[in-house]
Amino acid sequence: MGRARRAAIVADAAGIVAGYVLDSVFGDPRRFHPVAGFGRAAAALEQRLYAPTRRAGTAFAVVAVGVPVAAGVGLSLGTRRCPSARAALMAAATWTVLGGRTLRREARVMAGHLERAELDDARGRLNHLCGRDPSALDEPELARATVESVAENTSDAVVAPLLWGGVAGLPGLLGYRAANTLDAMVGHRSSRYARFGTASARLDDVLNLLPARLTGVLTIGAAPFVRGRPGEALRVWRRDRLDHPSPNAGQCESAMAGALGVxxxxxxxxxxxxxxxxFLGDGPRPSEDHVRKAARVSGAVGLAAVAIAAGTALLRGLAKEAPLRARGGRR
Incomplete structure (x- = not known):
């Protein structure tokens, strides 16, 4: 196999790893974040297409997700003979769609507020992680909300984009982030989005089926990093993972509850x-110490996920190369 072909095979995998490193070092871009720009464009599209029907919501989801996927396909085709450019694009896209460092930082900030009994500051910070009303939450409930958000967002903001990048390259990265952003915008329950947001919510559920379960398994494996027991985490996950109203969040939250013993x-x-x-798990209500431990578990899960994603991308490249080698051998 020639050097150019080898470089093409490893381009996506190298880009995924590089993008993960960029996110780990720098976190989310502070200005001109492409995801924020996509959100503004999607909001403008919603104003044009909105109607309180599922048909309108489906059209909205198709256009809003289809355009980034098509852009990813075009960029992938345009860089197929330039592995260095392809790897750079993959790195930039991976960095853009990941949120692991930011998630862990928010958890640590929340833990600091709770540790110092700064409940007003903690309540004001909670909307960085989830959409609950924090006004009446005490310290254990703030800690619980944070641990649950870390567990779920480890899948949404780390494992899922990495996995889809490994499976489908640049279109997978961009398409997944677009669908996940739409779910956050219109997929929640409200009178406005009861029907319009159905397609976006269902698409996000489908795209997260495998990543959420992988997150649960990786969380079980990461339990020793916080002195948890994988066997206990597995027991809680198997018992409680289907009790959550979400088809995916329960996979992550139950595993985290078992890993932390809460x-x-x-x-x-x-x-x-x-x-x-x-209820998920059998232990006490979480504290600020459990919030810090959840952040450590999330980091360990991310490391495992990037290895899996890079390996998947390599296998995909080798699978594409095999027919070319076979045709070359028959000549």
Whole structure:
């Protein structure tokens, strides 16, 4: 195999690893974040297409996700003979769509506020992680909300984009982040989005089916990093993972509850509505120490996920190369 072909095979994998390193070192870009730009464009598209119907919502999702996917396909085709440019694009896209460092930093900031009993500051910070109403939350409930958000967002902001980048390259990275952003914008329950947001919410659910389960398994494996027991985490995950109303969040949250030895779930108050969810895990309510441990688990899961994603990208490159080598051998 020639050097150019070898470089082409490893380009996507190298780009994924480089993008992960960039996110780990620098975190999210502070200015001109492409995801924020996509969100503004999607909001403008929503204003044009909105109607309180599933048909309008489906058209919105198709266009808003289809355009980034098409752009990814075009860029991939345009750089197929230039591995260095392809790797650079993959690195930039991976860095853009990941949120691992920012997630861990927010968890540590929250833990610091809780440790110093700065509850007003902690309540003001919670909206960086989730959409709950923090006004009446005490220290354990703030810690619980943070641990649950870290668990779920480890899948959404780390494992899922990495996995889709490994499976489908640049179109996978851009398409997944677009779908996940739409879910955050219109996929929640409200009178405006009850029907319009259905397609976006369902697409996000489907794209996260495998990553959420992988996150659960990797979280179980990461339990020793916080002096947890993988066997206990596995027991809780197997018992509680289907109790959550989300088809995916329960996979991550139950594994995190078992790894940390805490109890998650309960009454969640959002702005305008209340949800009571089954308990996950058997231990005490979380504290600021568990928030720090959740951040460490998230980091360990991310390292495992980037190795899996890079390996998947390599296998994909080798699979594409095999027919070319076979045809060359028959000549």
């Amino acid at each position: 109890r998650l779930g309960g009454r969640n108050v959002y702005f305008g509505r209340t949800e009571t969810r089954p």
